Amino acid sequence: MLSHLPILQVILPLLAAPSCLILGRPALAWGFSFATSAAAMLISMLLLQQVWLEGPISYFLGGWEAPWGIEYRIDLLNAFLLLIVSSLSTVVLAGTRQSVAAEVEPNKQTLFYVSWLLCLAGLLGILATGDAFNVFVFLEVSSLSTYTLISLGRDRKALWASYQYLIVGTIGATFILIGIGLMYMMTGTLNMQDLAQRLPVVADTRTVFAAYAFVIVGVCLKLALFPLHLWLPNAYAYAPSAVTAFLAATATKVAVYLLIRFSFTVFGADFGAMDIPLHQLFIALGLIAVFSASLVAILQIDIKRAIAYSSVAQIGYMIIGLGLGSAAGLQATLLHLFNHALMKGALFMSLAAVALRMGSTRLDDLAGLSQRMPLTAMAFVLGGLSLIGVPLTVGFISKWYLVIATLEMGMWPVAALILVGSLLAVMYIWRVVEVVYFRDPPASSQVSEAPVSVLLPLWLLVVANIYFGIDTALPVSVTADAAQALLGWGK
Template structure:
């Protein structure tokens, strides 16, 4: 059974989705979805341990060896992401049944879990497959189910947000498919490992250059990298609260993975280091994302939308690390993938609990909740401190490695901008803290009770993770260091 973990990682949630329809009842579908997600998390942890101990796993579907058959290939990079995606799904599902009871009509709740498991299967499939065309297939599975999840938001604005996401997401997927088609036309293969061997011989071809350009632009649309980010604030703010938790912790991380995978594994190193200033463009776009998104977050009256803009800024930090072009910079990006999932999931989960009690994400409706919902409010404060990058939190660890990588490359202005950009987060986090603790509550707020246990449990598991991995950094630092070294062509 252990030898089949790579395919089971995808098959279990993929088959679990139609099983939810057979169960028929929302509570049963929720319990089954949670069980499937927990099983996916367990398998992801086993795969990470196995890859760390024995090296890369190659799994040939149907016994057909690559490149003739489809290969699932698990190394430290995607094993790390499998753990993040499955973990974020499991923690979000703990609160899902309670949360959607106020946001989604009863007759639609079973379909909600069907779409959730399809999204999970698609994201896990993107990570596990070693076939470029299968990346597109699983990307479409996850994307179509994500559009459905976003459209289930209780406000009619969710339909417009989902439609906008669908249009831009389809454009991004089309660009990726065109790029994959160009690569196949030039090499006759779709296997990523095989592409990595064949592309260096033809890397001067304009077709290969065009393929990379199409793939990068398509991924950056999916990634919501500035200035291709317009779909994200609407999708995150209008989606059901637990959907926002899941997407913020996983979806954009998978897109960053694709950017890293194609840049460092599929396309040759001399292609990246050619005349085109690719790394400088990444750094410039990352810095712009940090400042533009942070500035936009400060002026938002809807807190879900403000934290959504914050996600765009945090994506900027990941792209800056990638653009530094060093092993330490890449490690900083991989660290922030994990750390950002922890802190942003904690913040959105805390907001989900407040929305459950208050019925609104508007800052004006949250006055005085610090006394009425002390545990939830404190979790938001601690998650905000992690987002800012205060020492003893995971946010500090990420930014320390990012600043260190910039300094090691002699890019002092970038290091300064990273630090200054982190300080901007104080402004929009403080707005919430001030409202929660220092403004007089309305008469409605005085009747609000603390969030129920299905919210508090995942919230505080995430907060404990933010603090624990901010103090004991051995696991994420060791895993990301080895993954970065391998991607840069060294040996861990």
């Protein structure tokens, strides 16, 4: 059984989705989805342990060895991401059953969990596969189910947000497919490891350069990198709260993984460096994303939308790390993948609890929330402190490593701008703190604290934000080894 873990990681939620549809009742569908996600999390833990101890795993489907057959290849990078995606899916599912019941129509709740499992299977498939065309297939599986999940929001604007994401996502997927097709035309292979060996022979051709451009732009559309981010705020703001928490913690991380995988494994870190200043472009776009998205977040009157814009800013930090092109910068990006999942999971789950009890996440409606929902309010504040980068939180660790990486490259202005950008997060988090803690609630308010079933998973994420901000051994060790392996220095 252990030898089949790579395929079980993907096939389990993929087969569970239609099985979930047969169950019919929403309560059974939720329980089945949660159990499936928890099983996927256990498999990802075993895979990470096995890869860390024994090295990368190659799994050949149907007995056909690569590059002739489809290969699932698990190394430290995607094993780490598999754990992030499956863990956050499990925690969010555990804490948002009542939120889904309140925000999704009863006759659509089973469909909701079917779509969730399909999305999970697609994300895990993108991470596990070592075949470029399979990346596109799983990307479509996750995207189509994501459009469905977003459209199930109770606000009719969710339909427009889903449609907007569908258009942009289709363009991005088409770009990626064109890029993959051009690579296949030039090399005759779709296996990523085989592509990495064959592409250098034809690297100077316009076709390969066009393939690189198509793939990078397509992935950046999926990633919501500035200025290709316009679909994300609406998608996060109008989707059901559970969907927002899940997507914010997982989907953009998988898109960053694709950018890293194609840039460092398939094409190579130095591809195109002589033709376009891609590293400098990434740093510039990352910094613009940090400042522009943070400034817009400050002006929002809906906190869910403000935190959605902050996701664009946090993506900017990850892209800055990639743009540095060093092992330290890559490690900072990988650390922020993990830490950002914890931050956004905690923040959006706390907002899900607020929406469950109050039916709104507008700033004015949160007056005196600390007196009515003290545990939820405190969870949001601690998640916000982590987002800012206060010491003893995971956000501090990410930005510390990123600043160190920029200083090692002699980029003092970039380091200073990163610190200033972090201060902008103080402004939109403080707006919430001021309303929640320093305004009196309406006299007629009868709002009570969120249920225990919501608070336990929420506070698990909050504690993780603090714990991994103090004990950094696991994420730092894994990301350091993964970064060195990607740059050809590791095992």
